[in-house]
Amino acid sequence: MVMDHHPEHPDVTAEMWTRIDTILDEHSSVPGSLITALRLCQDTVGYLPPPLLDYIAEGMNLASSQVFGVATFYSLFSLKPKGRNIIKACTGTACYVKGIKEILNHIRNSYSISEGETMPDRRFTLEGVRCLGACGLAPVMVVNEDIHGNVDPKQVKGILEDYQ
Amino acid sequence: MWHTYLISAFKTNPLATRGVCILPTAVVSFLPWQTSLNQKTDKVRLEMEHKDKSMIIDGRALRFTEGETILEVARRNHIDIPTLCHLKGATPTGACRVCVVEVEGARTLMTSCTVPATAGMVVHSESPEVIRSRRMTIELMLTSGRHDDCLVCPSSGDCRLQDLAFRYKVKGATFTPSGVKYPMEAANPFILRDFSKCILCGRCVQACNEVQVNEAIDFGYRGAEAKIVTKGDRALKDSDCVFCGECVQACPVAALVPKNARLVPRMSETRAVKTTCSYCGVGCQMNLHVKNNRVWHVTGCEEVAPNHGSLCVKGRYGFDFIASEHRLTTPLIKENGAFREASWDEALDLTARRFKEIAGAHADAVGVLTSARVTNEENYIAQKFARTVLKTNNIDHCARL
Amino acid sequence: MSKARMQLMLCSGTGCHATGSKRFHEALDAELNRQGLTDEIKIVETGCNGFCAVGPVMLVQPEGIFYQKLTAEDVPELVEEHFLKGRPVPRLFFKEHMSKEKIPHIDDIPFFSNQVYRAMRNKGAIDPEVIDEYIARDGYFGAAKALNEMSSEEIIDEMLTSGLRGRGGAGFPTGLKWKFAHSSKGAEKYVLCNADEGDPGAFMDRSILESDPHVILEGMTIAAKAINATKGYIYCRTEYQLAIRRLEIAIAQAKEYGLLGTNILGSGFDFDIEIYQGAGAFVCGEETALMRSIEGKRGMPRPRPPFPAYKGLWDKPTILNNVESFANVPQIILKGGEWYASIGTEKSKGTKVFALSGDINNIGLVEVPMGLPIRTLIYDIGGGIPNKRKFKAVQLGGPSGGCVPEQHLDTLIDYEEIAKVGAIMGSGGAIVMDDRTCMVDMARFFMDFIQDESCGKCTPCREGTRRILEILERICDGKGEAADLKSLEDLCEVTSNSSLCGLGQTAANPVLSTMRFFMDEYKAHIFEKRCPAKTCQALLKFTVDAEKCKKCGLCFKACPADAIVWKKKEVAFIDTTKCIQCMSCYDKCPFDAID
The missing domain is CATH 3.10.20.740 (Ubiquitin-like (UB roll))
Structure with a gap:
């Protein structure tokens, strides 16, 4: 079901709406596909602003409250805009034992962002994530798609300088 | 026969009554x-x-x-x-x-x-293990949010958590109360949402989604952050809520109370008077909660057809007219463009005379419009009166369904 | 497949990928091209080899020479010396931690030689993106046998004989689970694979999926036949993109070969598998929550009974097994339950995969026979503790498990034996901790995790774990009181006894386990305001042991706060008023003189 109106939102362009409509069209009749639809829509826009959630609910023929409940349950979904570069610091046990705390401190001090926050210029979003399953490389920091293992706190700044 | 047996059993064995709930x-x-x-x-x-x-x-x-x-x-x-x-x-x-x-x-x-x-x-x-667990569970609920102000709480005396605390002698003093996390919401005419009292039992969500099937609220966020949310976590007035109040009736604590609950007598101070809702033809059974001859709250009667405890926004919240200052208490007669107070006798005499004159002179010049706020019996009398006395079929009702 | 004289099994698992296997691969490719060796020597990108600690790694077959820590710069020498002249390069061999001996052959490396491969039998041996390589190693033979020669009952009997128990951690007999679902009435049934590996410190499932995706498809197909299901889902963490990609390729190939879909292998049996990407919630490892999640809802567990074998996904009979469990199924069917049960202990049969990490030399993935002493796992396979430090405990089972201290290291790997010492088998995370790890802080870490991952549905888990965390934080902060120990005990017991799902019921295990074995540390924190492992910052007070101090001045140079007074040939002194407890000096001192 494609709706005839799109709510206005500065972060969602016309092309994005077209893509969103396609996603909803493909998934609205598949039971249980809300999470998949939310993931694809987030991939399209970068995050899930609440008006978009309402739109998805309508498109999927579900209650808006339910969609909001699902979107806020899973840590994958973000209702706030994210930075151009996403730093994922692994807070799994192995990385914890090997000192991810210090790395987080370094990032916090250097860029004035805490876990879950985005810099005002949207350069970085810092996320403390669950075990990435790369315990052999602890402590691990993933920037966008790049995995950085055995990170020394002193290297952090150097690594991050490559991401603007 | 059966009753006699039961009574004699109680008489002979006083313990028979004790094990139940006394x-x-x-x-x-x-x-x-x-x-x-x-x-x-x-x-x-x-x-x-x-x-x-x-x-x-x-x-x-x-x-x-x-x-x-x-x-x-x-x-x-x-x-x-x-x-x-x-x-x-x-x-x-x-x-x-x-x-x-x-x-x-x-x-x-x-x-x-x-x-x-x-x-x-x-x-x-x-068993001791069960009691230990219940006590801890109640303790944990009592110290989540803010549950230390029963003295000024509108649900005091009508609160399941309070009853449980009393039954298991739990004071909520083991841990530091976690306090207010989400601000209170009062931006609508009917319902006050106090999240610091919410124990996340989910009864309101079920009342909304399974009983009323209105799907205005659901669980949102996760873990200690969990909260009952509307779409986009907006205020109720900006959500799909229709203010039927089903959630308020389901709430076992004071997380959801009528808007004016802090200003009027508490539920526990009132006396329930069972009646039928007069708004429409469904005939919902309701309890008027009365104190000092005034209705302060209305709740649906549980376990009785047709509504089994449910009510709509009108039935539950639309009772302020009963005690309205604007309500007429004596008949008024209009003379020379202005109303003056009159006695019932005078007013009835005048009305009867004018009905006779008008209805006698012109066929169907009179019509009768009755109200949903009177009973079926009264409505029946009204139509009887219209047809037999006024000799007209012009009779209607404001709430025909 | 071309007949190459040499196959280079290059690990491209996440670990080696991060340490530069891709750059090495490109360089190697270019060099082989330049030398015109591409027909003779074939590079095979395999899934995770397991020995992540020394990545990137490569196995040269058929010789079995194992190279470690490869870089692009090593390529010319490797090609020239080994591949052309037949002289392996000792510089790149594995070096034993204790003896410093260089070991060329994979079978002689203790890390590998003590392992028994069943669930991981194809790791590093095949290209996971080529179905023929899987088939060449008896792949889909088990499914063929199950579909064409066996009845559902026979499959279930074989599984029961094998004694395979749920490798997700709880250890419920897999055959029994299938039996219940088989006897449950319903036209539609589901087979689910739990690949939502969430335990911190566990990466077994990811490695199996990345290195041998077909084994999961085959295992699920056999399960489907056993319970008569037509549809399967693999619930995989969305972070495991490589695993998802390989699964997608595997599903497409299996369908093309008629090994999945309608009328599989001409048996008339239909079964289809779909990948469902999770969206990040640890609680979705719980079976009812996982099913809710596939239904597109909040992953909040529901009470059992009814059990999923009767009422699962979409209220239909459903079985859920974890990746490692499914990986064992094809071989059990092919070789028989008795073969599988031939190794292990009385109640725990077969092998178990562990992800060794933390303070241990050979970080990586290992598969060991049940009944092996934990000591062998840590010291022989794991190579012991680095930097000559002392072993303190190994944490098994992640946030739902407990720790095994030194005095119980001879405990055998067996569901019941491990449970006796207060830990659980768990999904296979084994995090080794040396004497510098504070056990109170460790308990706090796990509680922080659980508290964050609790779904928030039931009171004991939502509120109880929050209170436990609060108390642990207080203790670590030096504000603990005597009464806290009693409160902790009460909270832990009620949370374990009254929570709705497994997450809450096991949430207190790390606390209970550390309280059992390391009460002295709790007491030191509370009564002496001291953290024996020097982890809890608020409790740190550093002094220099004059006898141990060698007057080298390293601490003085390391201190960022000018809190150390030192002159040449003099014992250093720490000014506690300036000290910021950053541990720089403590870490730097080579003589353990700072305490």
């Missing part, structure tokens, strides 16, 4: 006969060995039907297992953990509201 159950486990419970259970177990569909709760052999939960069997037999999140008519969620019982052979305590009775099952509803 005896505070929290005390039961500390009583001397509790120690012999297992012995007693063994005896009963032997007696029922060859009977299908029997189970033992607190040493009593009880029959059950397939699909009944432990809680249902217990309640049917007047064994008082406390519940909190359990909402009749909705799917049991097992969320609050207040109704846990000890089932012999089970690894952990089980929620009686969700576990179906099985043949030979042996249940202890108030």
Whole structure:
């Protein structure tokens, strides 16, 4: 079901709406596909602003409250805009034992962002994530798609300088 | 015959009345006969060995039907297992953990509201382990948010958490209260949402989604952040809520109360008067909660057709007219363009005279419009009056469905 | 497949990928091209080899020479010396931690030689993106046998004989689970694979999926036949993109070969598998929550009974097994339950995969026979503790498990034996901790995790874990009181006994376990305001042991706060008023003189 109106939102362009409509069209009749639809829509826009959630609910023929409940349950979904570069610091046990705390401190001090926050210029979003399953490389920091293992706190700044 | 037997049983054995609910159950486990419970259970177990569909709760052999939960069997037999999140008519969620019982052979305590009775099952509803767990659960609820102001709480005396705290003698003093996390919401004319009182039992969500099927609220966020949310976590007035108040009636604490609840007598101070809603033809059964000859709250009558406790926004909140200052208390007669007060006799005489004159002179010049706010019987009389006295079929009603 | 004289099994698992296997691969490719060796020597990108600690790694077959820590710069020498002249390069061999001996052959390296491969039998041996390589190693033979020669009952019997128990951690007999679902009535049934590996410190499932995706498809197909299901889902963490991609390729290939879809292998049996990407919630490892999640809802567990074998996904009979469990199934069917049960202990059969990490030399993935002493796992396979430090405990089972201290290291790997010492088998995370790890802080870490991942549905888990965390934080902060120990005990017991699902019921395990074995540390924190492992910052007070101090001045140079007073040939002194407890000096001192 494609709706005839799109709510206005500065972060969602016309092309994005077209893509969103396609996603909803493909998934609205598949039971249980809300999470998949939310993931694809987030991939399209970068995050899930609440008006978009309402739109998805309508498109999927579900209650808006339910969609909001699902979107806020899973840590994958973000209702706030994210930075151009996403730093994922692994807070799994192995990385914890090997000192991810210090790395987080370094990032916090250097860029004035805490876990879950985005810099005002949207350069970085810092996320403390669950075990990435790369315990052999602890402590691990993933920037966008790049995995950085055995990170020394002193290297952090150097690594991050490559991401603007 | 049956009654006589029951009464004589009570007379001869005063204990027969005690086991039911007069005896505070929290005390039961500390009583001397509790120690012999297992012995007693063994005896009963032997007696029922060859009977299908029997189970033992607190040493009593009880029959059950397939699909009944432990809680249902217990309640049917007047064994008082406390519940909190359990909402009749909705799917049991097992969320609050207040109704846990000890089932012999089970690894952990089980929620009686969700576990179906099985043949030979042996249940202890108030064992020391159960009481320990309930006390901690209640303690945890009492210290989540803010539950230390019963003195000024509108739900005091009508609060399940308060009742449980009393029953299990829990003070909520072990931990530091976690305080207010989400601000109170009052931006609508009907409902006050106080999240610091919410214990996340989920009854409101079930009332909204399973009973009314309005789907305006749901669980949002996760873990300690969990909150009951509307779409986009907006205020109720900006959501799909229609203010039927089903959630308010379902709320066991003071997280959802009528908007003016802090300004009017508490529910527990009022007397319930059962009546029929006069707004439409459905005939919902409702309780008017009255104090000093004034209606302060309206709730749906549970377990009675046709509404089984549900009401709509009009039935539940539309009663301010009863005590309205603008309501007429004496008849008024208009003379020379202005109203003056008159006696009932004078007014009725005038009306009767004018009806006679007008209806006598012109056929169908008079019509009668009755109100939904009067009873069926009164409406019947009105139409009878129209047809036989005024001799007109011009009779109608403001709330024809 | 071309007949190459040499196959280079290059690990491209996440670990080696991060340490530069891709750059090495490109360089190697270019060099082989330049030398015109591409027909003779074939590079095979395999899934995770397991020995992540020394990545990137490569196995040269058929010789079995194992190279470690490869870089692009090593390529010319490697090609020239080994591949052309037949002289392996000792510089790149594995070096034993204790003896410093260089070991060329994979079978002689203790890390590998003590392992028994069943669930991981194809790791590093095949290209996971080529179905023929899987088939060449008896792949889909088990499914063929199950579908064409066996009845559902026979499959279930074989599984029961094998004694395979749920490798997700709880250890419920897999055959029994299938039996219940088989006897459950319903036209539609589901087979689910739990690949939502969430335990911190566990990466077994990811490695299996990345290195041998077909084994999961085959295992699920056999399960489907056993319970008569037509549809399967693999619930995989969305972070495991490589695993998802390989699964997608595997599903497409299996369908093309008629090994999945309608009328599989001409048996008339239909079964289809779909990948469902999780969206990040640890609680979705719990079976009912996982099913809710596939239904597109909040992953909040529901009470059992009814059990999923009767009422699962979409209220239909459903079985859920974890990746490692499914990986064992094809071989059990092919070789028989008795073969599988031939190794292990009385109640725990077969092998178990562990992810060794933390303070241990050979970080990586290992598969060991049940019944092996934990000591062998840590010291022989794991190579012991680095930097000559002392072993303190190994944490098994992640946030639901407990720790095994030194005095119980001879405990055998067996569901019941491990449970006796207060830990659980768990999904296979084994995090080794040396004497510098504070056990109170460790308990706090796990509680922080659980508290964050609790779904918030039931009171004991939502509120109880929050209170436990609060108390642990207080203790670590030096504000603990005597009464806290009693409160902790009460909270832990009620949370374990009254929570709705497995997450809450096991949430207190790390606390209970550390309280059992390391009560002295709790007491030191509370009564002496001291953290024996020097982890809890608020409790740190550093002094220099004059006897141990060698007057080298390293601490002085390391201190960022000018809190150390030192002159040449003099014992250093720490000014506690300036000290910021950053541990720089403590870490730097080579003589353990700072305490």
